[in-house]
Amino acid sequence: xxxxxxxxxxxxxxxxxxxFIVTMNTNATxxxxxxxxxxxxxxxxxxxxxxxxxxxxxxxxxxxxxxNFDHIMKMSRFALEIGLNVCxxxxxxxxxxxxxxxxxxxxxxxxxxxxxxxxSSPDSWKTDYYSRWSxxxxxxxxxxxxxxxxxxxxFLNFYGRSGCPSGERIYITAYGDVQICPHVQVAFGNVLxxxxxDIWFRILKTPPLNHYSRVCRWAFDRNFYKKxxxxxxxxxxxxxxxxxxxxxxxxKKVDRQSLKLQRAWExxxx
Numbered sequence: 449x450x451x452x453x454x455x456x457x458x459x460x461x462x463x464x465x466x467x468f469i470v471t472m473n474t475n476a477t478x479x480x481x482x483x484x485x486x487x488x489x490x491x492x493x494x495x496x497x498x499x500x501x502x503x504x505x506x507x508x509x510x511x512x513x514x515x516n517f518d519h520i521m522k523m524s525r526f527a528l529e530i531g532l533n534v535c536x537x538x539x540x541x542x543x544x545x546x547x548x549x550x551x552x553x554x555x556x557x558x559x560x561x562x563x564x565x566x567x568s569s570p571d572s573w574k575t576d577y578y579s580r581w582s583x584x585x586x587x588x589x590x591x592x593x594x595x596x597x598x599x600x601x602x603f604l605n606f607y608g609r610s611g612c613p614s615g616e617r618i619y620i621t622a623y624g625d626v627q628i629c630p631h632v633q634v635a636f637g638n639v640l641x642x643x644x645x646d647i648w649f650r651i652l653k654t655p656p657l658n659h660y661s662r663v664c665r666w667a668f669d670r671n672f673y674k675k676x677x678x679x680x681x682x683x684x685x686x687x688x689x690x691x692x693x694x695x696x697x698x699x700k701k702v703d704r705q706s707l708k709l710q711r712a713w714e715x716x717x718x
Contacts, residue, residue, distance in 0.1 A: 453483045457490035465491025472496065473537065476520045477513060484527055494533040496563060497524060501538075501547040502554055510577060524560065535561035541578040542585040545592070552598055562598045566667040568631050581667045612665045615657035618648065625687050628657060631666045632676050633686035634693060646703065653702045654690070 456472075463470045471494040472487070484495070497520045500507045504517035524534050536555055540548050548564065555562045566589075567578040581589070592598060593610065614628040624640035626647045627633065636654070637647035651657055656665070656672065665672040680688050691698045 453486055457486050460490040460492050469493045476523045479523045481526050488530050488532055494535055495527050496535040496537050499536040499538055502551050535563050537563040539567050540564045541567040543579040545588055552595055556597050564600050583668050612661040615651050627687055629666055633680055634676055634690055635687040636690050650702055653705050
């Protein structure tokens with residue numbers, strides 16, 4: 449919203465909403481009825497607002513925005529009235545699942561979608577509201593995802609089933625670095641220096657990304673976390689190069705191995 453509502457509306461139109469579903473994530477601080485109407489007219493389909501729990505005081509404390517909870521409730525009601533789809537996005541951890549289930553019931557009754565996001569590095573946060581996930585919590589997590597209106601980003605992948613999308617899905621920073629996940633600050637290459645296709649095939653040949661994982665590796669796989677995340681958490685400059693993990697010369701080695709994969713892909717496209 450800081451760029452102005454007219455800029456956002458033009459960006460929405462540029463995304464061709466008649467062909468694609470256009471969504472917007474926001475903490476709703478700068479939203480009002482006029483802006484929502486303009487966004488609806490521009491072609492916005494869904495607005496996702498950040499809601500941590502149903503307790504206004506706790507939510508406002510966690511977001512650092514006094515009055516934010518009440519404003520979100522007001523904006524979500526108006527968005528639904530004018531025909532926008534509404535989704536609440538929540539950071540979740542195993543020590544407050546009760547509150548998340550309460551929120552999920554609230555959204556279900558009001559026709560609001562519920563997106564849940566696994567908490568990142570809570571041990572370094574200034575609040576003890578969140579705790580880290582582990583494999584003993586997987587059943588609780590999957591039980592939550594069985595609710596028909598609850599989803600997370602691992603639902604959407606090319607496997608056609610829920611699982612870790614790292615590897616098949618990529619993230620490109622403003623500086624061109626290509627990562628497998630925003631939580632995993634490791635660069636497999638840079639699109640300003642080489643083709644994205646080459647970097648992607650490099651990712652697909654890197655273990656354990658070359659195998660399907662039913663669960664989020666970053667949250668539930670402690671071996672993956674210790675190898676790809678923990679050693680670099682305190683570095684001031686990130687992402688780090690993949691060779692910091694796999695060893696010097698790894699890129700050249702794996703690129704030779706990925707040639708067969710690239711040729712198979714080119715054959716399939718032909």
